[in-house]
Amino acid sequence: MDGTMARTKFALFEEFQHMADSLDLGFIALSASGDVQAFNTAYAVLAGIDAATAPKDIKAPAALGSSDSSPIEASLRQQDGRQIAVRADRVSTGANGEKALFVREILGDQTLQAAKRKHEETIRRFDILTDRSGMGMWLAGPDNLILEANPAMARLLELAGSDALIGQDPFANTPLDEQPWLRESLANLSPDGAASIRHNLLQASGTVIRVQSDMTRDPVTGGYITFVRDVTEEEQLVRDLAGRNQDLEHFSIAASHDLREPMRKITIYAGMLEEDLADVMSDTARRDLAVISDASKRMSALVEMLSVYVNLKENIGAPKTVELVPLIKDVMEELDTPDGVNLSIDAPEPLFIDEAALRRLCRAVLSNCIAYRRQDAPLIIQAKAQWKSADTVVLTFTDNGEGVPQDQRTAVLAPLKRLRSQGISPGSGMGLAICARIAEYYGGSVLLQASSSGGAVVIIELRLTRQDTNASLNCSIGEQDDAQRW
Amino acid sequence: MPNDGDVVLLAEDDPDDVRIIRRAFKSAGINKNISVVGDGAELLDYLHQDGAYKDVGSAPKPSMIVLDINMPGMNGLTALQEVKLDPRAASIPVIVLTTSNADLDIKAAYALGAASYVTKPQDFNGYVEASRRIRDFWFELAELPTVA
Numbered sequence: 001m002d003g004t005m006a007r008t009k010f011a012l013f014e015e016f017q018h019m020a021d022s023l024d025l026g027f028i029a030l031s032a033s034g035d036v037q038a039f040n041t042a043y044a045v046l047a048g049i050d051a052a053t054a055p056k057d058i059k060a061p062a063a064l065g066s067s068d069s070s071p072i073e074a075s076l077r078q079q080d081g082r083q084i085a086v087r088a089d090r091v092s093t094g095a096n097g098e099k100a101l102f103v104r105e106i107l108g109d110q111t112l113q114a115a116k117r118k119h120e121e122t123i124r125r126f127d128i129l130t131d132r133s134g135m136g137m138w139l140a141g142p143d144n145l146i147l148e149a150n151p152a153m154a155r156l157l158e159l160a161g162s163d164a165l166i167g168q169d170p171f172a173n174t175p176l177d178e179q180p181w182l183r184e185s186l187a188n189l190s191p192d193g194a195a196s197i198r199h200n201l202l203q204a205s206g207t208v209i210r211v212q213s214d215m216t217r218d219p220v221t222g223g224y225i226t227f228v229r230d231v232t233e234e235e236q237l238v239r240d241l242a243g244r245n246q247d248l249e250h251f252s253i254a255a256s257h258d259l260r261e262p263m264r265k266i267t268i269y270a271g272m273l274e275e276d277l278a279d280v281m282s283d284t285a286r287r288d289l290a291v292i293s294d295a296s297k298r299m300s301a302l303v304e305m306l307s308v309y310v311n312l313k314e315n316i317g318a319p320k321t322v323e324l325v326p327l328i329k330d331v332m333e334e335l336d337t338p339d340g341v342n343l344s345i346d347a348p349e350p351l352f353i354d355e356a357a358l359r360r361l362c363r364a365v366l367s368n369c370i371a372y373r374r375q376d377a378p379l380i381i382q383a384k385a386q387w388k389s390a391d392t393v394v395l396t397f398t399d400n401g402e403g404v405p406q407d408q409r410t411a412v413l414a415p416l417k418r419l420r421s422q423g424i425s426p427g428s429g430m431g432l433a434i435c436a437r438i439a440e441y442y443g444g445s446v447l448l449q450a451s452s453s454g455g456a457v458v459i460i461e462l463r464l465t466r467q468d469t470n471a472s473l474n475c476s477i478g479e480q481d482d483a484q485r486w
Numbered sequence: 487m488p489n490d491g492d493v494v495l496l497a498e499d500d501p502d503d504v505r506i507i508r509r510a511f512k513s514a515g516i517n518k519n520i521s522v523v524g525d526g527a528e529l530l531d532y533l534h535q536d537g538a539y540k541d542v543g544s545a546p547k548p549s550m551i552v553l554d555i556n557m558p559g560m561n562g563l564t565a566l567q568e569v570k571l572d573p574r575a576a577s578i579p580v581i582v583l584t585t586s587n588a589d590l591d592i593k594a595a596y597a598l599g600a601a602s603y604v605t606k607p608q609d610f611n612g613y614v615e616a617s618r619r620i621r622d623f624w625f626e627l628a629e630l631p632t633v634a
Contacts, residue, residue, distance in 0.1 A: 257556075257585065268608075272506070272610050297608060
């Protein structure tokens with residue numbers, strides 16, 4: 001054999017070996033004189049040898065090399081001395097008499113019985129497993145006849161036992177003949193041979209239940225296995241939940257409009273009253289009227305914030321690229337910021353997020369920094385955005401304010417929780433709750449800690465798609481915005 | 487009866503709000519008569535001198551329409567669309583004055599031809615201030631079409 005031919009042969013052998021291995025079929029190539037040229041892993045298992053052994057170091061049964069007939073039956077002696085009967089099918093014969101054969105074990109009655117027992121045991125265990133989960137299972141051959149079905153499947157159909165299903169054609173026989181879903185599910189099998197559909201299932205009593213069928217075709221046998229679970233209750237729960245969500249939505253619409261409307265009128269009419277009685281009203285009456293007006297405005301703002309909180313997730317829009325530095329500066333401009341605030345922002349990369357949500361989040365944190373600042377020192381705020389991993393950014397806001405007592409750091413993330421009474425510090429008590437909800441929407445969380453100066457550190461984790469994947473994970477390398485003084 | 491052009495037509499279903507707007511306009515020095523209709527259908531009847539406004543002189547032509555969105559029956563946006571489709575009324579500036587600050591409503595109002603969109607203020611001083619600005623712009627700076 002010249003070099004080119006040897007290489008061609010070798011490539012052919014390689015292909016045979018892989019193919020045979022994938023079918024768990026032994027492969028062996030022999031020279032005209034019966035020397036082993038190549039073999040695959042499955043043959044090594046049959047012969048009881050190490051697959052890494054060089055071909056020249058093993059011997060094949062003489063019958064394989066000498067006989068020209070096909071198929072050949074031969075006895076193969078394994079390394080431990082056990083003899084097994086094998087059958088070899090010649091798949092190639094070279095010009096010089098070299099042969100390539102597929103080899104498989106001839107199973108005796110005893111072995112066949114053992115294999116059958118093993119198969120039955122597997123099915124039994126499978127039945128137990130699927131049964132415990134209440135999941136029906138049926139296995140069909142390529143002719144669509146049911147080969148196996150578990151007790152749970154029989155219960156789903158209200159049959160006395162799964163034996164009644166075996167041998168049936170689920171497309172033709174009662175009670176399954178009224179199940180057009182079977183055809184539908186087969187028609188919907190994906191290219192990889194799987195389908196998952198929800199459909200009605202007719203029980204023997206005539207009751208219709210909802211089930212989910214997950215079918216997978218076996219590419220080797222042409223049959224398919226189907227897992228069936230009852231989703232009647234689950235679908236009812238989903239419907240109930242949808243109904244409740246709708247009720248909640250109606251309530252929030254009512255809250256955002258109908259409840260605020262009377263509040264607005266109280267404020268306005270208090271203003272009109274104040275104007276009408278400007279000349280005759282005592283200072284006490286004027287103060288009382290101002291209290292009514294303020295309380296009504298606060299109530300209105302509170303209702304609006306509650307409405308924002310309830311509808312927040314539904315109102316978060318599509319993400320876009322947002323630069324954090326100008327956004328934070330803009331928010332600070334909007335807020336009632338005291339003089340002399342020292343703000344530094346370290347956010348070298350833009351974020352891919354809904355801008356309104358990010359603005360709301362920053363506004364809530366920064367307004368708290370301002371509301372809970374110390375009166376005896378200028379307010380210092382450090383904002384930082386740092387990528388913790390490829391898809392998680394951490395926004396950290398550190399201030400030198402009054403801080404949040406350790407035992408309240410979780411409680412203040414709930415709606416309507418305030419650190420101080422309304423008279424001392426304004427605010428709705430909804431800011432951090434809204435932050436937590438936004439973070440939750442983005443698969444993250446909010447954590448409060450104490451800063452080194454005793455102030456608060458608000459750590460917000462958000463799972464976002466990173467825009468600049470080449471940027472360093474360590475933002476401190478990036479450009480830092482100069483501290484800005486308000 | 488006021489003359490044509492001396493009237494601001496207010497489409498507002500809430501009598502409390504009507505009182506507020508009347509008073510704020512007065513405080514802001516808008517010396518116009520305010521005619522009130524309670525919903526979109528009545529607004530169209532007024533402009534078309536139909537229904538309750540058939541009598542001569544009962545519906546003097548307005549120089550401006552102030553329109554609430556949330557009204558029973560025909561709402562403000564539908565009425566706005568009808569007004570802008572009517573050649574006799576299309577040139578009258580319509581100011582939307584509503585509690586809604588929904589982006590959807592704002593876009594729809596402008597798309598349908600609103601001259602401006604104002605959210606109802608939360609206190610009386612806010613109303614007076616908004617009315618002053620309406621006066622300054624619409625009745626002092628801007629030229630309005632002649633009411634025939």
